[in-house]
Amino acid sequence: MGAGNIARRYHIKGYVTSSEADIVAVTDIVKDVAEQAASEYGITKVYDDFQELLQDDTIDAISICVPNQFHAPITIAALEAGKHVLVEKPVALNLGEAYAMREAAQKNNAIVMVEYPMRFDSGYLKAKRLIDEGYLGDIVLVKGTWCHGGPEMYTKGKWFFSKELAGGGSLIDLGVHSIDILRWLIGDIKDVTGFCSTLTKSIKVEDNAIISLQFKNGTLGLVDTSWSVRSVQVRTEIYGTKGRLLLQDSPVTSIEADFADDLHGKLIIAHTKDTGDNDPHVKCVRHFVRCIAEGMKPDTATLDDGIAALEVIMNVYENNYATKKGNPV
Template sequence: MKTWSFAVVGCGTVADFHIQAIRELEHARLVMVAGRTEERVRKIGIRENCAWTTDLTEVLNHQGIDIVCLTTPSGTHAFMGVEVLSSGKHLLVEKPLAMTAAEAQQLIRTAEEFRVTLSVVSQRRFEAQHREAKRVLEEGGLGKLLLIEATCPFYRTQEYYDSSSWRGTIEQDGGALMNQGIHSIDLMLWLGGPVRSVFGKTATATHRIEAEDLGLAMVQFESGAYGTITASTSIQPGFQPTLNLYGEKGTIKVQGTSVVHWSAEGYPLPREEEGSTGGGVSDPMSISALYHRLQIADLLEALNTGRKPQVTGEDGWLAVRLVERIYQSSAEGKEITLSDWR
């Protein structure tokens, strides 16, 4: 198998998970790190024994870089991602793919134009309990799907939002739905399929920020099943995200990475994976790098075999589009149906 060369662009907290994942993969090599703060990026470069820069152009022009992991603030994903893709490099973007569905579509079109691969970090799809739940649903193990409940009851302090000027802004960060809740929304779409309509409400309840710290929605899937979404950064002390699947023949309930109920006849309870604890409930750094590694490994396999990665740019677009429609529904005070999605 080819050894793929990486650059990590953005040296904030989440970059460390990408760097650790690359370090642990046999056929991955970190060539360069890039960021705005010279002191921090130089320190990481020395630690990882790789090149470092504060100039994105150096990454774009580097012929020895195959893949860029983009871990910059969310509001920069679209324009920086277009630059990376246009340079002929494959791109793995931290969630969300972009801040608007239109920006996400631009990234998808650029990847197609330059014939490179675009993927977005949705590492929770690679957790054992979610992979097995997907198989159970596809094979009819729960019968007809009735309802999916997804909750993300996190807590963030005001100091967290005050630590960077972009945090909590609509243009650069998004709120509890676009930032923290996007993983739960992605899982809901992955498991439930296309959405027919959505009704949402958002509020800024406990923080001095521009975006929402509380978001709720009810969706109806094309299959006829329903779903509910709750995402917040105001719930003290913070709790693990949950995903509950209710079918006519059984139920699967997941809290964090632990299965708390499994009544899927004929399907054994999946074992919790070693090193999988931590869910960023009240501290965004308290997550495992295991699933970033699994997702990057899948990306490398996809590139080696010519298939699509398990998480595509289109998947990232679907999640962003749904969040957009929740915002639209809340602003207009009505249900948004597929024909209203503009």
């Protein structure tokens, strides 16, 4: 559902490179866009009404690649129609919607996954193994940065700047990735505080945000996001009592490691960039397909993971947006 940039670059490619799935249909509110995607990928059915698509009994699952405002209502409708769902981040505009999605998934015994590509990135998979196997010792501090010049660098869509359609600005757009990956690497988050500001764009959502985290195991964390930085910066830093990791870019192109024991100085672990069939977004889609085909519950990027990240964001927004004006303060 939705045949724009995200659908074409990642979701569709994930399905066409899977031996366990066929793309049955595509839909978009702009039928020409759906028809272009159908022509490009040999998809036989085109809908301009998602309700018609949900009535198609040949469809087992759907990807939701539409503006944030529609994530929850379309997910719930799909679940009620007996479909499994892969939904783009954030899972919903607010926690009420997110909890309703969870209730619908449980009621209909259906799979819901969230498109969290960093969990499928070869660099982050290596980092998690190093952390879990104790190479860094006790983790005391983590940092996540995700910055670029704003959605206008990648899309013509203006909905990103609408609180009603997007739910917020750079924090819910970019920070959701850093929050999720840090939670995946370290564990559940206990407390959060943060600041949101609109500094460079004439919009009613934040274009910059910074938040501090305390994890249940005591680890401290920082997440910063920006739509004001012209150069793209994606960084994750992990500090432990025995070493440090720095992961750069998404997909990760390098890991810089410092160890305090028998390896002194910096060790640069270079990676071939995950592209094409190995793009983390594509691997996430294929994992979703595999879970359905094998009848297993997802072990990562679950709806509960999506809700946990949204809970952090909503906590920050509750304390940063003026009730009457809806602007970050």
